[in-house]
Structure formats: C-alpha cells, structure tokens
Amino acid sequence: MPRPGQLKSSSCERLSDRIAVGVLTRAFPPELVDEVVVQCGRVEQRHRLLPARVVVYFVLAMCLFSGQGYEEVARLLTHGLERARRWDRAWRVPTTAAIGRARLRLGPEPLKELFARVCRPVATPQTAGAWYRGRRLVAVDGTTFDLPDTEANAAFFGRPGSGRGQGRSAYPQARVALLVECGTHAVFAAATGPLTIHERSLGARLFSALQPGMLLLADRGFTGFELWRDAAATGADLLWRVRKNVVLPVVATFDDGSYLSEIVSDSDRRRRADPIPVRVIEYTLTTATDATVYRLITTLCDPTAAPATELAALYAQRWEIETTLDEIKTHQGGPGLVLRSQHPAGVEQEIYGILLVHHALRDLIHHAAHDADCDPDRLSFTRTLRVVRRHVTDQAALSPLPAHSRPHPDPA
Missing domain, CATH: 3.90.350.10 (Transposase Inhibitor Protein From Tn5; Chain A, domain 1)
Known part of the structure; x- marks a missing residue:
C-alpha cells in the first residue's frame, strides 16, 4: 500500500521528494542533503508531512525569504506541486507550530554539516x-x-x-x-x-x-x-x-x-x-x-x-x-534584521542557513562572472538575490536536476 502523499504507480514518489529550492538546489542537491540527514541521525522513523530533507530546504528558503512568515515560505516551496501530478493525498501547508516543531527535531547539526561539506x-x-x-x-x-x-x-x-x-x-x-x-x-x-x-x-x-x-x-x-x-x-x-x-x-x-x-x-x-x-x-x-x-x-x-x-x-x-x-545582514536579511528563532539551537540553525544561502548566491555570481570574463565585484549581489527569489517560485514544481545540467540565471 502506498504511503500517504505517494503516487500509486510503480514510479511513484512522495510529494515531499519533489520539493526543491529552485536554483539553490544546484548548490545543495537532494542526494547530498539526504546524506547529511543520515549522517546526523535525523532520518524519520515514520512518514511525516515535514520529513528532514524538506525541513532543511525549508530553513534555506526561510533564510532566502527573510521577513516572510513560516506558512508563506512553505507555500513558496510547494507552489504548483499539487497540480503537477495526482498524489495519493493532497498536500496541505503545515502550521507555524508544526514547522517550529520540525525545525526543533532537525536541530542545527545538518545545516552545520552541509556548510562544512559545501x-x-x-x-x-x-x-x-x-x-x-x-x-x-x-x-x-x-x-x-x-x-x-x-x-x-x-x-x-x-x-x-x-x-x-x-x-x-x-x-x-x-x-x-x-x-x-x-x-x-x-x-x-x-x-x-x-x-x-x-x-x-x-x-x-x-x-x-x-x-x-x-x-x-x-x-x-x-x-x-x-x-x-x-x-x-x-x-x-x-x-x-x-x-x-x-x-x-x-x-x-x-x-x-x-x-x-x-x-x-x-x-x-x-x-x-x-x-x-x-x-x-x-x-x-x-x-x-x-x-x-x-x-x-x-x-x-x-x-x-x-x-x-x-x-x-x-x-x-x-x-x-x-x-x-x-550583503548578509542588510540585503539578504533586510534592514534592521532580527533572526526569527526563539531558542538557541534554532538560532544556530538559522545562522548556518543564512550563510549557506549567501554562499550559494556568491558561487552563482562567480560562475556568471567567469562565463562573462569579468571581476565578480562587477555583478550585483542585490540583483542576483532578486533573480534567485523569483526562480525559487518558478522552479518549485520542477524535479531537481543534476548540478552539471542546471542553467545559471544571469545575475548581471
């Protein structure tokens, strides 16, 4: 019997397996996130609406869309997925309380390990x-x-x-x-x-x-x-x-x-x-x-x-x-940035999420500068941030592609 949230066909996958953070998935591919989750002992013992991989991507999206509420970030992650295929059970946006509990279960270790690897x-x-x-x-x-x-x-x-x-x-x-x-x-x-x-x-x-x-x-x-x-x-x-x-x-x-x-x-x-x-x-x-x-x-x-x-x-x-x-505190985080985490473990998790997103943006800028044969300082961080935010919602319903085959948006 298929698990809740799965397709009934032999080629099925959970809806949560489709969740990606747009172009940021290039820097943090699902297979790497899964390895980190296993290494840190955060594999679920039962199916959840918010499995560990999804929570990692949620934290990244939360740190990309600073100022957006939990439930709105979850909607951005899953925008269009409900209509992409016929799932066994419809996706519902988790409540703020459920997301908070999921972040607490995840802890900071997977984000720190992902930072160390990438x-x-x-x-x-x-x-x-x-x-x-x-x-x-x-x-x-x-x-x-x-x-x-x-x-x-x-x-x-x-x-x-x-x-x-x-x-x-x-x-x-x-x-x-x-x-x-x-x-x-x-x-x-x-x-x-x-x-x-x-x-x-x-x-x-x-x-x-x-x-x-x-x-x-x-x-x-x-x-x-x-x-x-x-x-x-x-x-x-x-x-x-x-x-x-x-x-x-x-x-x-x-x-x-x-x-x-x-x-x-x-x-x-x-x-x-x-x-x-x-x-x-x-x-x-x-x-x-x-x-x-x-x-x-x-x-x-x-x-x-x-x-x-x-x-x-x-x-x-x-x-x-x-x-x-x-770049990190004023542009990515927004003027007057105050982190949203209520507990020390969440603060550490959020800080590493912010740094991971910034690194992905800067790596993207470096690739674009290399292709254009120019100094990375000549490409706008703020414009790149806006482009990536648009691509997250545009690509949320796309299955993550291997890193070598994903196109770079032009941040120039």
Whole structure:
C-alpha cells in the first residue's frame, strides 16, 4: 500500500521528494542533503508531512525569504506541486507550530554539516581580484546578530550594554566569526557563540580552514601574539593591522621603508622570550578632515617579494569582508534584521542557513562572472538575490536536476 502523499504507480514518489529550492538546489542537491540527514541521525522513523530533507530546504528558503512568515515560505516551496501530478493525498501547508516543531527535531547539526561539506573558497586562478602574487586573499572578522527577546536566547547568548547609560540592549545577540574569500565574498568557515566569547576566541576556531597559499587579512581586533602564532602555524601568510601602542622594536630596516621587528607574548614582554619575527609597514592615509596612521605586520619578510607599497594598498581588500557582512545582514536579511528563532539551537540553525544561502548566491555570481570574463565585484549581489527569489517560485514544481545540467540565471 502506498504511503500517504505517494503516487500509486510503480514510479511513484512522495510529494515531499519533489520539493526543491529552485536554483539553490544546484548548490545543495537532494542526494547530498539526504546524506547529511543520515549522517546526523535525523532520518524519520515514520512518514511525516515535514520529513528532514524538506525541513532543511525549508530553513534555506526561510533564510532566502527573510521577513516572510513560516506558512508563506512553505507555500513558496510547494507552489504548483499539487497540480503537477495526482498524489495519493493532497498536500496541505503545515502550521507555524508544526514547522517550529520540525525545525526543533532537525536541530542545527545538518545545516552545520552541509556548510562544512559545501562552503569552500570558489576563486579559480583566473578570478580577478582574488589573488596577490599567487596567494589567495582571505579575511577574518566578527559580527553579531540580533535575536528575538526570549528567556532562552537571553540566558544563552546574553545582551550587550546599550552604550548610552540606558541599561541592557533590547535584543539578545549571537556572536559570529567568519572567514571570507576577498575576491568572491564566499564565506568558507564560521563559528557561533554567546557574547561572552570574544571574537578573537571565535576567530581562532576558524584557523583549521587556513592553508598554505592563503594570505589572511585582519583588523586591529585580532591583534594578539598567540592568535598570530596559531594562524601562522597553518602555513598561511598574514597581513594584520595592529594598534599603535604595540611595541615593535626595529631590528633591521629595508629600502622600501618597512622594517624587521618581532612580537612576543604579553606574559614574556620583559624577557622577550621566543620572539616571532615580523615585518612592519607604516603609512598615513590623509583625507580632507583627518589623517590616520596605519601599522601593519606581516609574515612576508622579503621586501623584494612583497614591496611595502603593494602591501599597504592590498590591505584595503580587508574591507571586502565588511561588504560581505552588509550583503548578509542588510540585503539578504533586510534592514534592521532580527533572526526569527526563539531558542538557541534554532538560532544556530538559522545562522548556518543564512550563510549557506549567501554562499550559494556568491558561487552563482562567480560562475556568471567567469562565463562573462569579468571581476565578480562587477555583478550585483542585490540583483542576483532578486533573480534567485523569483526562480525559487518558478522552479518549485520542477524535479531537481543534476548540478552539471542546471542553467545559471544571469545575475548581471
């Protein structure tokens, strides 16, 4: 006897097997989602209206259509499916409560595993703006997400001070650290936690994703001997801005104006035990109203292989991670973004869903830029987002195709 929601023919399939997230299914094909669901132990013991695969796609759609209610997102996922074939039992849109319970059953682990499997740097050697002298440019930074004001979220994540003498912030906040490929804005490593964990500590959890051949850019918030030592131990090169009060003795000077120095642990500052050699580049950026002194330290100690003027100009690429955060929080999430999850596990699930959707969009942009032989920065993220949202509803009734045979919408 066929299960509820199945066709009665020998070639039958559940209606839920037909659900896809339009062009996003290219990045997250159903067979991969099924593998992740099995690996994380989320396979259903009985047929449900919302099996685990559907819930994964629902979370992705929820993070694509920020601001839409649960039931409306479910309608977008299944638009047209009822009329596509004759099912044994008609599809009904799950209630908000049912979707909430399904998300709770799924948990964050399948989304985190999907992120670990899919999200990688995407630039090829031909990608414009992604490289410096053969090194892949990447950046690290932290941010926060506002959360619904529930007891569970406040207890786990905490609240920031208002900074205006008015007590605590209206919203609990989750802290997130990211590694981003500068040339493509692809997020390829992430860590989440409560506000009590400093972004430096979260950032250190990402260093396992660094590799030789990368050049990691970081701002002053990531200054620290142990952090530098651990990042450099991965084999990646580093170019970090440091605060002006960091002691950097001149060991040797170079013709390009940079100089060789060394950094030591704060605990060994007097003895200067086990110093790490660094090269220092100092310069001033002057505007009509201000003059800012920049101090950079780098593992690239040969000025002939990496001239100071090139590194000073290169540091501006660190701002690509700021642009990436703006894409995620302002454009994909919407102005004044507050996540919708009421519990910490749902918050983590939602954050990884947001990052998965952003990576799929950025991978799509990279493919389009490659086909057009142009810099990915020249293609609009906002327009790509609009195109993908349209394609989700247009393609919801189509059976997912293999990744190599699905066309790319033109986001230009």
